[in-house]
Amino acid sequence: MTPSPLIVYLDTQDYIRIFNEPDDGPAHTILRQLIAFRDQGNIVIGYSWVTILEFITRPTDRHREERVRRGQLVKDICGQNAFPFFTALKQGARFPNKGLWLTAPDGRVVTAKWFRQQMEKHYLQLVTEERNLNRSQRRRLKTPSTLKKILRNTSSTWGTKREDFGDIPVSDEFLESGVMARFLRGECSDAEFEERLNRWLSDPAEFSRLVYDYADKPNLLDEFIGPSITKMECALKQVQEAINTLDSLDNSIREHRRKLTEAGLDKAAARRLTKPMPRPTLDPTDLILNIEDHVGKGRADHVGHYMLKALRKDYSFKPSDLMDIAQLCYVPDCDLFRCDKAMADLFRDHKPFAGKLVAKFADLPGRIEERLAECGR
Structure with missing residues (x-):
């Protein structure tokens, strides 16, 4: 039986160092070693909401292109290997969690049920305003069968513009895909609709673009975290x-x-x-x-x-200790966990972390080789 790959967590400073350094720099040399381990199936590298929060920031528009590329770097290194948002851990979510790094309490930020309710409110308001219906007629319109018929037959461009979604981030791909029109006609399943609408959660590159597209909106990370x-x-x-x-x-x-x-x-x-x-x-x-x-x-x-x-x-x-302490909640899931020297020293005598913390990025390839040797690989 082939042993499972080692699970490795990188410190945010590792990503920053790699991003800021030329391709022939020492951090890139280490990264190439890690990628070789990864491509051989010896390790997987995961990221978390802290990685996204600290690495993909929202500075001025002058730095937009750079920060968008930061999201792509995380995606290139980690793929769809994410540590769940830590409140999801109690609910059973586990690495690699299908790449989802941030979830609402029920596992989704936006559900088809919630979205359908918003559409029903919208169309009901349109119909009642246009037809000047009385209370009895409005009650009949609220029945599921009647509303479904209205939603299927009413022509509207609602849902094709970002402002229709309020503070919920949606990508250009979602708006242009036509999935909204199919959902309105009942031709798109709830599962497909939710997957398309929430896809930004599993794609750091897409998220880093949306950070700027929604610069004037409330920060969802702040809301959930x-x-x-x-x-x-x-x-x-x-x-x-x-x-x-x-x-x-x-x-x-x-x-x-x-x-x-x-x-x-x-x-x-x-x-x-x-x-x-x-x-x-x-x-x-x-x-x-x-x-x-x-x-x-x-x-x-x-x-x-x-x-x-x-x-x-x-x-x-x-x-910064606060973010370090938060990330350490993922150590139980990891074989090797990168953190700064101060934290590594602080937890040197913490038995549950024994052998897992790596204080220097440069030491990581050697520590991986040691763990692989222990596993007979």
């Missing part, structure tokens, strides 16, 4: 505030010690009178359980580990 990471963000901020408070107290104590010695008190006595504040102990169990409610059992232990480490006096919290 925001509620799911609020608990984690608040918890990390609380840790930062606690550390800052303790550091401030320690600075104040050291200042009092200095004043006491300047006033003539023996240094040893001054130290006894001005002992540093003890660092509090933390039981992260409740926090872990709360986060597991969103991401699934066994995927939040590292958050508790981080909290305990972050309480150290010498640790400096960074806003």
Whole structure:
């Protein structure tokens, strides 16, 4: 039996380095090695919503062409190998997840049922306005059979323009394909309609184009991601505030010690009178359980580990830690996981991550060879 390929996760900085570097640069040399492993069936490389969020940004129109090409780079490297949005993990979604990196709670951002409801409202309004119908007639029009007949026979261009879809992103391919007209006539299945409308979710290149086409619309990533990471963000901020408070107290104590010695008190006595504040102990169990409610059992232990480490006096919290911690929810699914050196050092003694974290992009080919040798490949 042929062993399964190793699952490899790249850090966002790896994609940025590859993108910004000439083809003969060192990052591209490593990439060619990874592609060779991939093409031989030894590894698959996956991306996640964090990769998309951090790598495919929305700057000024002057950089549009460049950022569109960023989406194509992710597609070229990973294909349809995506780690599910982490709230979908609890619902059973697993890598490679048919390339879907962002999903609504039911697995789809737009459903045929929802869309049909919007169309029915639209056409019902048109009919009632045009025919000046009374309440009884409007009630009869609301029956499924009558509405279906109206939708099939009414000529309208609604659904052929982006503005018809509100904040829901749709591609040029969808608008030009004629699938809307077939859907209105009942000639297109719900499954086909949903697949075509949601296709942008499985194509980083298409998504990177839509980012600009919808620059004036609310950000769907913010809508879906925001509620799911609020608990984690608040918890990390609380840790930062606690550390800052303790550091401030320690600075104040050291200042009092200095004043006491300047006033003539023996240094040893001054130290006894001005002992540093003890660092509090933390039981992260409740926090872990709360986060597991969103991401699934066994995927939040590292958050508790981080909290305990972050309480150290010498640790400096960074806003980027939030995204690093979020990505680490995927380590259980990976054989090798790229992260920066700071995170690799922080989790060096976290047993569930043992042997998986790779602190340097340049080390990745060697680590792959080691794992393949362990598997007898």
